[in-house]
Amino acid sequence: MKKNDHSANYNYGFPTPGPQQPTGQDVMNHVFFTTQSDWKNIRETEQFDFIVIGSSFCCLAFVERTLTKNPFVKILILERGEFFLPEHFQNLPLPYKQTLGGLSETYPWTLSKKTTEGEYIKWQHGMLPFFGGRSTLWSAWCPRPTKEEMINWPKEVIANAHNYFATAEKLLNVVPTDQIDSPIKNKPVYGVLQKEIQQKLAKNSFKIKEITRTFAAPLAVKTPDVVDLDFSKFSVPGKLLEIAEKQKELFKKGEGALVHIVTNCLVNKIIAQGNCPTALDTSRGIVSIGDAKLILAMGTLPPTTLIQNSFPKLENVGKRFTSHFVSAIIARIPRAHFDFAHEVAELELGAFYIAGVNPERGHEGQFHIQLTALSDKNPSKNIKTALINMPDVVASATKEQLLTSKDHVVFVCATLGELDYKNKQNWFSKNADLDPTTNATLQVIANTNDMKVWNSMDKTTFETLEEILSPKGKKMVEYWDTKTENWEEQRPTSKSYRVPALVHEASTLWISDEKDEGVVDVNYKLKNIENVYVTGAALWPTGASWNPTLTMVALAQHLADNLSK
Structure with a gap:
């Protein structure tokens, strides 16, 4: 889609002065993210193969893997927050360490x-409700859990994680x-x-x-x-923007599809008819799902809240x-x-x-x-x-x-x-x-x-x-x-x-191979709901103690391969 870079007011101050109060977010939208005109077109005419909610590790893993297999796949990424840090705070000048905690962290729940x-x-x-999620403020420890350390997990999921650890390590460096x-x-x-x-x-x-x-x-x-x-x-923002830029170049040559990244777009509810999602109710209006598969890559507790509100009859949600x-x-x-x-x-x-x-x-x-x-x-x-x-x-x-x-x-x-x-x-x-x-x-x-x-x-x-x-x-x-x-x-x-x-x-949406256990099946799909897939630590049957990011990324890559077949 065209950006608004050919209008008179963007043309060096002729015939009128240009915008005098652009924000950092305005610049990022103009260069990387979705503009207002783009968003109108997305809502009215675009059809997607995948709609990904969230923009951190699991989003990166899923999107990178999917587009590597097929650059023509159409992907829409919805991020609730705006652009915050370009990379990990420890890679920035020392004062940025003050961004850890405080207002950079939000709590969309009430404690008992x-x-x-x-x-x-x-x-x-x-x-962290920003583009890139927690990746700009994390510790970066990425151990491979052993099979013994994945006790009480479905054997199939353990095998899939171990099969993808090497590719996950490559992506995360x-x-x-x-x-x-x-x-x-x-x-x-x-x-x-x-x-x-x-x-x-x-x-x-x-x-x-x-x-x-x-x-x-x-x-x-x-x-x-x-x-x-x-x-x-390592952090996600730069990697995800690199992918978007690469797809833009491929699109110009007719060799791929654009990746659309929408910021400041909070998903309130998945609208469904029966067990089939049809649209997303967002802070920026209704988005039609069409035939797209919905990928929840928004952490652990936010997707649980979304599912509790969207599919109240689903069993076991949040019980663990x-x-x-x-x-x-x-x-x-x-x-x-x-x-x-x-x-x-x-x-x-x-x-x-x-x-x-x-x-x-x-x-x-x-x-x-x-x-x-x-x-x-x-x-x-x-x-x-x-x-x-x-x-x-x-x-x-x-x-x-x-x-x-x-x-x-x-x-x-x-x-x-x-x-x-x-x-x-x-x-x-x-x-x-x-x-x-x-x-x-x-x-x-x-x-x-x-x-x-x-x-x-x-x-x-x-x-x-x-x-x-x-x-x-x-x-x-x-x-x-x-x-x-x-x-x-x-x-x-x-x-x-x-x-x-x-x-x-x-563990709030834990994965299980038992019919009446868990919330998500071993293919990462919400049980009894069509076209909604879950990534991240919400899937964990048990929390163990190992740092979760590597396993999250490995399973998101496996999901991408499954849905690309």
Whole structure:
């Protein structure tokens, strides 16, 4: 479609001045997204093969895979928010770190009063209502779960995920931290510290019965093949716009179809006749679905609300909820205690994934430690570089911690554990709110199984630091105390390091191969509803503890292949 670049007012100020108050969103709409005139034509005349709601990881995975197979497929992408960040905040100048949390995160649900009264768990992290979704503000950890770690999942889904892990890793540029920038010397990346701590964990993890495996953290990075650039995080906006631009060029040559991306378009409801969707009620008017297949790529809880309002008779929707509870423990050990201390450069990082289980619950009680090691001999000089290159955004070392630890290795542990998926007190249900995009209540109540896992993962974190990592034992480990804001010899209290916010919400539309179980079938289609397909962690039968993005992308790619046949 033509953009409005030939009108008089866009022609260098002749015969009249051009627009004097364009916004950033106006510019993005003019160049990349759908203009008002485009939108009118889309609603009145266009027919699509797929309509994708949402613009983050699963959207990218589905769209990229589909168009690689057939560039003539017609795709419409509807994003509720507007353009916010062009790429991951850690790749931008340092002040952009302030965009993490706060107003960048929205909560389209109401918490139950019981949830807010929990001893440790108080709330669930929200969603990012912008183009690219959470991809501009995520940690980028992308482990491959083992078959054992996908316990209680349909065997067919496990097999499909494993068949697509390699292609998902390729799309996300997943690189283990022991392979990032390895040819470069004197870089703030993963060198001696990474190698030595990794070996320590590999040789000694057997000492702690809860640990099942350890390995270099697999991170989604922006430029894995360019060895003379600093480490940077992967995000969706640039990749998705590249695809749209490529399709535009193919369209001009008659070799493909345009991808239409519509921002500021909130889908209120799927209008249906019987079990067949016919239109979308959006904040920008009604959109006819026609013969298009509808792909929900909008996170976990928003699509659940959409389905509850659109298909109220569907069973099991929102009756299961899982997520990850978090402990954030920060410790330090004198650098001189390590026999490799003299080899460590001025600034080095290491990142490691340590998986474990509660011995009593086995793989139904999983947790993992996202361990970051940081050695900075000159924090005043390197603080900016260190913070930009931090591998984790859930828990990272602060400026104060680094400035007081120039002779230490700082270890930042973000430890994640799974909620019991069988807990009937956890649910996401429709309420009486008149707004169909927020009329849901979330309840999360920790049970005894959750506390068993939480106790195990905290115990394992402390033992890893004191018995595996510290060369001179636990007495030489100091912990950061959030109350005194200082390093202390004793372990902090659980109240100080157990985070009240959950992450990685999942399971509200869980996938099942059983007729009366779950909400979605093994082909990712809503049960008893035509042409509506679900992506993302809402599909998870169990939450486990592993970071979900790689598996989300793998299954979205599999869905794309299924629907392209």
